[in-house]
Amino acid sequence: MSDKHKINLIVQKELHEGVLGILASHYTNQNGYPTFVLTDCTIESGQKAWKGSGRGVEELNLYDILSQVQDETGTLYTFGGHAGAVGVTVLDENIEQFKSKITEIVEDRLAHSSYAKNYIQLTTIEQRKEIAEAVKELKPFGNGLRLPIVELSYNVKEINLYYKSKHAKFLHKEPDKSGTKTIWNNFELWNYGGLEEAKILCNRDFVLSFDNVQKLINNGKTESEAQQQKYEKYIRKTKESRVTYKVEVGYSDFCGMGPRFNVLEVTF
Known part of the structure; x- marks a missing residue:
């Protein structure tokens, strides 16, 4: 995580898939920022990838954000969910681009949200x-x-x-x-x-x-x-x-x- 950005991105190997959503909820509740927690996995083709969960905040629609990431970069292998909670899988070769793009989109939307x-x-x-x-x-x-x-x-x-x-x-x-x-x-x-x-x-x-x-x-x-x-x-x-x-x-x-x-x- 970075204190400089209004998003929590945790990308860590060997996490149990059953705790990803729990961890994402914990960090979002702790500091009020949307959170994605991803861990390493291997998909059907044998390629290395990162699979995880996201939890959102009131003023953001996470599913819509992931849709924008996919439209602009094509980096998502799979994704699904709804406004407040999502699941996503990203190939290892695309993980850095995913992190950069989703941070950019989240911060842009928060900057233009109506709460202020x-x-x-x-x-x-x-x-x-x-x-x-x-x-x-x-x-x-x-x-x-x-x-x-x-x-x-x-x-x-x-x-x-x-x-x-x-x-x-x-x-x-x-x-x-x-x-x-x-x-x-x-x-x-x-x-x-x-x-x-x-x-x-x-x-x-x-x-x-x-x-x-x-x-x-x-x-x-x-x-x-x-x-x-x-x-x-x-x-x-x-x-x-x-x-x-x-x-x-x-x-x-x-x-x-x-x-x-x-x-x-x-x-x-």
Whole structure:
């Protein structure tokens, strides 16, 4: 996988075919990107190939995307499925072209998807409570009824980076009920797969206050392992550092600890 692209592509030998769909669903649920997991196989003719499963996100039709890949490159040996889940087989000689083309198409479609133009701006705790209650009345979602998208904008007090899972956790400055002053509370937002993006903000407006590298080494990890699995805590050094998110809202009231939204976009 690459943090630079909005698609998870896992191409790995000797995976059990029975777990390909499970793995694809796991990665899509983890960071909100469409996922393809492929493993090596041999087709009837004796040729080497890669066979796998794909799992999608609300704004993309994976079957349509694979159809476009086939129309433009002819690289697919077989494929099938529907909008949210597909199966695909690619000859070994075509795998690199497949990876390049499907990444190009997915990122182009996400860049032109409608979510960025259709969202609700929320600025207070009370507004978020109201939308959370409304979401409960609308469920279940899916099959054409997508989760609502809201825009949230906050001053960030603290950022935690988790290198093993490559996600960032933001602690925010929250307006009180009257809106006349600001207070610190425990409102958190988790940006899965957003570690590299968050590091840009950390380097600009924050200072490192803690990491657990030495503790990991003391517990038997090598220096390299500790760096790959470390946790870092950054504290804001400037007066304000505002971050704006577009996120999908689930069923839970997201005024408490650690709501885990599907973050569609982050700007700062």
